[in-house]
Amino acid sequence: DAGVTQSPTHLIKTRGQHVTLRCSPISGHKSVSWYQQVLGQGPQFIFQYYEKEERGRGNFPDRFSARQFPNYSSELNVNALLLGDSALYLCASSLAIEQYFGPGTRLTVT
């Protein structure tokens, strides 16, 4: 069975630009969560979606938004990129409680 997939793998953007990251959950998983991991730290929770509804939001500015589609895939959007948004963005899916992570998208903002 395929695990969680994310695209793109790597991305380089300029300050002020917009970025869209994509995630496909494990088949049958209806919950998708997004995390940001900066160098040297543990991942930090950004959003959680279940059945296309936002169920939780972490302490991130409104420049960060997300959505979930009818097939349970998800997009994370970040507007007006800042240098500090450079990080590994991880997507996780879950069927019940245990979460499974994708390989991540490494975003570099220059």
Place this chain on the structure above:
Amino acid sequence: GIQVEQSPPDLILQEGANSTLRCNFSDSVNNLQWFHQNPWGQLINLFYIPSGTKQNGRLSATTVATERYSLLYISSSQTTDSGVYFCAVERQSGYSTLTFGKGTMLLVSP
């Protein structure tokens, strides 16, 4: 929010040695997971263990929920065990939002 503390922050071992990693958390949880992050950033699920003891090969884990800590044991360590080990917990909120510790960086030398 819930606090997660991992110790030690860094650990250097020779191949074949045993080690114990600790995770303390500040509130009741309904989810506790241990992950190994490989050099490419992928978070690999090791254990889903909100309470009790589990074993998988050379790895085992114990969570004492009443005392709010979990231990990850690595026996007969191998160089491939190197990487960062994260403990992550979810409060009894009903939502899949993991709070991560800062991790333990393990280096196993030949």
